[in-house]
Amino acid sequence: MSNSSVISASNLDLTFQTNDGPVHALKDVSLEVGKGEFVSFIGPSGCGKTTFLRCMADLEHPTGGTITVNGVSPEKARMARAYGYVFQAAGLYPWRTIGGNIRLPLEIMGYDRADMDARVARVLELVELSGFEKKFPWQLSGGMQQRASIARALSFDADILLMDEPFGALDEIVRDHLNEQLLQLWARTEKTIAFVTHSIPEAVYLSTKIVVMSPRPGRITDVIESPLPKDRPLDIRDSTEFLEVAHRVREGLRAGHIDD
Amino acid sequence: MRSVIPVLTVVLGIFLLWYAAAIWLNAPWAYDKATRSGEVLTTQTLVADTWSQEKPKLPAPHQVGAEIWKTTVEKKITSKRSLIYHSWVTLSATLLGFGLGTGLGIALAVGIVYNRTMDMSVMPWVIASQTIPILAIAPMIIVVLNAVGISGLLPKAMISMYLSFFPVVVGMVKGLRSPDAMQLDQMRTWNASASQTFWRLRLPSSMPYLFTSLKIAMAASLVGAIVGELPTGAVAGLGARLLAGSYYGQTIQIWSALLMAAALAALLVGIIGLIQRVTLRRMGMA
Numbered sequence: 001m002s003n004s005s006v007i008s009a010s011n012l013d014l015t016f017q018t019n020d021g022p023v024h025a026l027k028d029v030s031l032e033v034g035k036g037e038f039v040s041f042i043g044p045s046g047c048g049k050t051t052f053l054r055c056m057a058d059l060e061h062p063t064g065g066t067i068t069v070n071g072v073s074p075e076k077a078r079m080a081r082a083y084g085y086v087f088q089a090a091g092l093y094p095w096r097t098i099g100g101n102i103r104l105p106l107e108i109m110g111y112d113r114a115d116m117d118a119r120v121a122r123v124l125e126l127v128e129l130s131g132f133e134k135k136f137p138w139q140l141s142g143g144m145q146q147r148a149s150i151a152r153a154l155s156f157d158a159d160i161l162l163m164d165e166p167f168g169a170l171d172e173i174v175r176d177h178l179n180e181q182l183l184q185l186w187a188r189t190e191k192t193i194a195f196v197t198h199s200i201p202e203a204v205y206l207s208t209k210i211v212v213m214s215p216r217p218g219r220i221t222d223v224i225e226s227p228l229p230k231d232r233p234l235d236i237r238d239s240t241e242f243l244e245v246a247h248r249v250r251e252g253l254r255a256g257h258i259d260d
Numbered sequence: 261m262r263s264v265i266p267v268l269t270v271v272l273g274i275f276l277l278w279y280a281a282a283i284w285l286n287a288p289w290a291y292d293k294a295t296r297s298g299e300v301l302t303t304q305t306l307v308a309d310t311w312s313q314e315k316p317k318l319p320a321p322h323q324v325g326a327e328i329w330k331t332t333v334e335k336k337i338t339s340k341r342s343l344i345y346h347s348w349v350t351l352s353a354t355l356l357g358f359g360l361g362t363g364l365g366i367a368l369a370v371g372i373v374y375n376r377t378m379d380m381s382v383m384p385w386v387i388a389s390q391t392i393p394i395l396a397i398a399p400m401i402i403v404v405l406n407a408v409g410i411s412g413l414l415p416k417a418m419i420s421m422y423l424s425f426f427p428v429v430v431g432m433v434k435g436l437r438s439p440d441a442m443q444l445d446q447m448r449t450w451n452a453s454a455s456q457t458f459w460r461l462r463l464p465s466s467m468p469y470l471f472t473s474l475k476i477a478m479a480a481s482l483v484g485a486i487v488g489e490l491p492t493g494a495v496a497g498l499g500a501r502l503l504a505g506s507y508y509g510q511t512i513q514i515w516s517a518l519l520m521a522a523a524l525a526a527l528l529v530g531i532i533g534l535i536q537r538v539t540l541r542r543m544g545m546a
Contacts, residue, residue, distance in 0.1 A: 094544035
């Protein structure tokens with residue numbers, strides 16, 4: 001394990017006991033994620049990508065192997081508020097304004113008032129929602145709501161951002177726009193991002209490292225270090241390198257399916 | 261405004277049925293009187309008689325209306341014959357019982373949601389408590405509390421509480437459990453304490469359930485207060501008016517107390533409905 005490793009998993013196993021017998025959600029999963037990396041997890045449903053992310057967040061407990069986040073157990077990392085988690089649904093409280101929703105984790109963590117206000121203003125600016133602080137969630141579009149939920153995850157300055165298909169429910173055009181914004185945000189904040197998706201273009205466009213997974217049992221079939229430059233305009237998706245990476249991801253996904 | 265005509269039509273229909281039923285039910289007594297005095301009743305005099313008897317089987321609406329007018333507007337509020345006075349007696353017990361019942365209901369619901377032992381054990385008792393006929397247990401509550409020196413408002417409020425805590429428990433257990441797994445996971449990622457999760461997520465999420473329960477609880481409280489007034493020897497309150505009316509065959513008095521109780525219930529439930537509308541709209545949940 002290198003010193004710069006933020007998330008480190010080795011031989012991780014997770015078996016759920018169900019009425020139909022044990023389900024191997026994760027089997028022998030090993031991965032190192034370095035500081036400042038943008039890692040995407042891609043694979044068909046049931047491949048354990050979300051389960052893996054939830055293990056990092058201490059929302060699931062592995063039945064075997066070891067995993068550390070920031071060098072400590074996921075539980076300690078969670079207690080230290082080491083990560084921000086963005087769920088598939090924005091999950092904003094309808095009775096709170098956008099500002100109030102972003103303030104929610106800050107209130108829980110006991111920040112003082114002036115600090116909260118400054119942080120809310122800063123993260124709203126980061127996701128380009130300045131001026132929407134006093135609006136209620138229902139007054140915002142789905143894409144804006146998801147941006148607000150990202151702002152909320154950023155508000156307490158965790159170094160790690162865990163994102164579970166955050167744009168899965170949005171249409172293609174909004175998704176493109178948010179992907180572009182997310183890359184800019186990543187460049188500005190230098191966070192380590194783990195990103196679950198089932199879209200090949202999204203994974204290739206965003207990531208420095210793409211982890212291809214396959215189901216039954218959930219495992220890693222390929223880890224691709226992206227050759228793409230850090231600065232990525234949207235039209236990079238028509239370049240040869242991009243298409244080559246996308247091709248390799250597709251091959252990896254197919255291979256996972258064949259021995260199914 | 262669109263609902264005015266349909267509502268008026270229904271009200272009119274009820275009045276027609278009511279007047280017709282009054283003729284039908286009170287006619288035997290009218291014939292009885294006529295036979296004894298040797299009179300012959302025409303249709304007109306029959307109808308007039310059935311709608312103006314002193315102790316009719318079913319008083320006509322205008323008789324009840326006149327009685328209500330007489331006992332509310334024309335009587336001083338302090339008078340023992342004022343329906344407002346009796347309504348106030350019942351209302352105070354209702355509101356106290358409603359408050360106690362709501363408090364008990366929410367407390368039990370919190371216990372059930374947060375404590376596994378309570379989750380497994382309390383609910384069957386709560387349900388069992390409601391299978392006991394309130395008429396059977398009310399006199400015992402009154403007598404027992406009276407024996408330990410508690411009388412007046414509180415025993416009646418206890419019966420109201422007994423009826424009103426139930427819908428609150430059921431509704432609030434559901435309401436406090438209404439946040440989905442994702443919202444609870446989210447709280448966990450922020451390392452929120454149980455009380456932070458309660459005040460910031462569970463309690464606000466339960467508001468729509470709470471208000472629905474409160475409406476039922478309020479109506480149940482009123483019934484409880486009225487029932488609680490029956491075994492006390494009919495001193496004061498709408499229940500006492502009902503009981504006194506039935507002792508002396510004062511059907512007009514019974515009906516006016518009944519209508520007063522119904523109006524009171526409608527008013528109380530309406531007020532909760534109004535608070536519900538305003539609150540939920542402000543919370544973005546309506």
